[in-house]
Amino acid sequence: MTTxxxxxxxxxxxxxxxxxxxxxxxxxxxxxxxxxxxxxxxIGMFLPLVPEAIGLLGCVMMxxxxxxxxxxxxxxxxxxxxxxxxxxxxxxxxxxxxxxxYGETATWSLSVIPMFVLMGLLLWKAGLTDSIxxxxxxxxxxxPGGLAVGTNLAGAGLASVSGSSVGMTYTLARIGIPExxxxxxxxxxxxxxxxxxxxxxxxxxxxxMLVIYAGIAEVPVGPQLMAGIGPGVLVAVMFTIMIVALAxxxxxxxxxxxxxxxxxxTTWPDRFRSLLPxxxxxxxxxxxIWGTLSGTFTATESGAxxxxxxxxxxxxxxxxxxxxxxxxxxxxxTISSVGAIFFMLIGVEMLSRMMVLTGxxxxxxxxxxxxxxxxxxxxxxxxxxYIVLGTFLEPLPMLVxxxxxLIPTLENLEISLLWFGVFAVFMGELAVVSPPVGxxxxxxYSIVKxxxxxxxxxxxxxxxxxxxxxxxxxxxxxxxxxxxxxxxxTTIPDLTSG
Numbered sequence: 365m366t367t368x369x370x371x372x373x374x375x376x377x378x379x380x381x382x383x384x385x386x387x388x389x390x391x392x393x394x395x396x397x398x399x400x401x402x403x404x405x406x407i408g409m410f411l412p413l414v415p416e417a418i419g420l421l422g423c424v425m426m427x428x429x430x431x432x433x434x435x436x437x438x439x440x441x442x443x444x445x446x447x448x449x450x451x452x453x454x455x456x457x458x459x460x461x462x463x464x465x466y467g468e469t470a471t472w473s474l475s476v477i478p479m480f481v482l483m484g485l486l487l488w489k490a491g492l493t494d495s496i497x498x499x500x501x502x503x504x505x506x507x508p509g510g511l512a513v514g515t516n517l518a519g520a521g522l523a524s525v526s527g528s529s530v531g532m533t534y535t536l537a538r539i540g541i542p543e544x545x546x547x548x549x550x551x552x553x554x555x556x557x558x559x560x561x562x563x564x565x566x567x568x569x570x571x572x573m574l575v576i577y578a579g580i581a582e583v584p585v586g587p588q589l590m591a592g593i594g595p596g597v598l599v600a601v602m603f604t605i606m607i608v609a610l611a612x613x614x615x616x617x618x619x620x621x622x623x624x625x626x627x628x629x630t631t632w633p634d635r636f637r638s639l640l641p642x643x644x645x646x647x648x649x650x651x652x653i654w655g656t657l658s659g660t661f662t663a664t665e666s667g668a669x670x671x672x673x674x675x676x677x678x679x680x681x682x683x684x685x686x687x688x689x690x691x692x693x694x695x696x697x698t699i700s701s702v703g704a705i706f707f708m709l710i711g712v713e714m715l716s717r718m719m720v721l722t723g724x725x726x727x728x729x730x731x732x733x734x735x736x737x738x739x740x741x742x743x744x745x746x747x748x749x750y751i752v753l754g755t756f757l758e759p760l761p762m763l764v765x766x767x768x769x770l771i772p773t774l775e776n777l778e779i780s781l782l783w784f785g786v787f788a789v790f791m792g793e794l795a796v797v798s799p800p801v802g803x804x805x806x807x808x809y810s811i812v813k814x815x816x817x818x819x820x821x822x823x824x825x826x827x828x829x830x831x832x833x834x835x836x837x838x839x840x841x842x843x844x845x846x847x848x849x850x851x852x853x854t855t856i857p858d859l860t861s862g
Contacts, residue, residue, distance in 0.1 A: 384458035401428040405443070409450040415750045419722030422447040423765060426715070430761055437704070440711030440764060447718040460714060468579075468713045469706045470666070476585045477575050478702045479667030485694040485701075486674040487644065490681040501543070502638045509611030509618040511547055512557035513604050515540040519561025520568060520600035533562040533804050537811045545819045550617040553610065555808060556824070556831035560603045562804055563793050563839065566759070567596035569652065572705065573759060573792060577785040579709035580716070587857040588660065591782040594852045595652070595790065599842055606838045644677045655855075708760075716768040729772040739777050743787070743847045746770075747840075750791035751798070758803065759792025786853040787846055794839055797832045805832055 405425035409418050422443040429439035449457045500514035507513060519536055537558045544554035566573040569589040578588040611618035648670050655661030661669060678694070679687045719725050732742060753762050767788060774784055796803045805828045812823040846852060 365819060395432065398428050398432040401425070406446060409446055415722040416727060418447050418450055419719055419724040422715075422718055423721075427757075427761065427765070430758075436760055436764070437707040437711040438857060440708075440715045444711070444714035444718040447563055447722065448714075449791065451718070451721050451852055460717065463715055464717075465710050468710050474579070474585060474706070474709075476589070476664045476667045477705060478588070479664060479671045480569060480575075481572070481701050481705075482694060482698045483648070483667065483671045483674045485676045485697050486671070486691065487648075488805060489690040489694045490644075490674075490678040492642060495638075496645070499635075499638035499642055502635045505606065506612075509553070509557075509607040510579070511540070511544045512553060512607045512611070512618060515544070515557045516561045516603050516607060517600055517819075519558075520550050520564045520596065533558060533807060534567075534811065536561050537808050541812060542810075542819060545821060548616075548618075550614075551818075551821055551823050552734055552827055552831040552834065553607075553617045554831075555812065555828055556835050557607060558808060558837045559797055559804055559828075559832050560839070563603070563797070564596040564599045564787050565792070566598065566793055567592040567786060569593065571789070572701070573763070573789045574718050574785060575705060576708060576712070576760070577763055577767065577789055579705075580712045580763060581771060581781045581785060583781045583785065586664070586666075588782055588785050590653075590856045591786050591853045592789070595786045595842075596721070598845065599790070600796065600840075602837065602838055602842050602845075606835065610834075625686055644674070648673060712764055712768075715764060719768045725772050728769050729776060732773045733776065737777075739779055740847065742773070742777055743779070747791070747843055749845070750788070751794065751840075754791065754795030754798045757795060759789070759795050762792050762795060763788055780850065780854055783846075783850045783853045783855050787843070790839075790843065790846070794836070797839075798836070805829060 373460055405421045405428070408421045413421075425443040425446075426439050429442065430436060434442075445457055445460070446652045448460060496518050499856050500518040501511060504510045515536055518540075519533075540558055540561075541554050544557070565571075569592060571589060571592055574588050575585055578585045596805065607618075651673065652666045652670050655666040655669065674690065678690055681687075682690045695822065706840040737745070750762065750766075753766075757765070770784075771781070774781060795803060805825075809823075809828045812818050812828070
């Protein structure tokens, strides 16, 4: 037996190169192409080209560096400094390096960032995630598609705690998908409910992407965060309606036979008891909104008050399970996150300066004016552009690449920069779902391969992409609602400033 096994040719040798060798060659080829693109762009910047061409080469280099897995902040800084040197020489580069890091980050409007980030991380460390999902299940498990609806609304709640679509999706996928599969849900329905639950993640404060956009567009952070509340709630409500409609039209997709059991097993006292562990969440949201709208607090003071209350909640919640360790972990993570955000904002400002000097921003604005586009037609065009960009770019590169170019055009068309921030960030959220990039789709696929999650069902990457495709039309409808009814995003900031 041993001899026969040892003499049998390996399948890889009979069929061709070993898979590891093929993967290695493919990775090396991709790396070589990216490195060659960076080298070509570097050389091209110092050729006698028009400034616009230098700006375009800088953008291509930035994308190539991001493709090569370089940190986004460095991927923006390197081509920006090279472009500034090619355009104006050493003096401009030296002045930029000497003044921009401090000038871009030492502003009062950005002081709200560490407060909101700390608040979210403290509540995350306090362990509110399981409680939010449990409450959503008990209150909504009996309606058509109830577990999926509960997952969707729990995602909106977790968004206000974590501010991270990736972290929230990971949590919901681990908790929600096994529960829905056990209840008889179609696997695509279960996966789709988790995917879209992440879409409000960067709209409901605290939102890191909205903060970064505020830095790029140079708008106040507080009003920008307030602008995300209405659209974030709208996204959650629209997908809830869609899930209920699908469950009514296709009862077999949503475990229809289990709903009566859920209704009979869950009593009203159980429902109300499930609300007790999550009381900090509505209290904090109410504190932030009331304080800002009433003028009692500035945005920074609201964030500081919420962070202080979150600290007290975390110490009490974890009083028997290492409370000070939880606070220390949240503090360290806050320093790391805020440092990364500020470093990124410095890179964005460098890129913006380079783009302005090359004339690309004004050139694009003049081109739009020559086409005689009004607000609606321009935004519909940008909807298509962002959907296309989302098929191969992640949210942050999308914002960095487009917003500095678009700002003059937005001002000429009298489009609110606060409103556009919500629109652009939501389109970026679609990018993390849409294939072939679809980061959230790949994260969920990696999770559902675990037998403890899939319950023995075979779930392919194609199933994940199909699940995402089911819900994308509703996301487009939400985008159109934002375009035609901008008040959804601008009402709360207007009340705040008024």
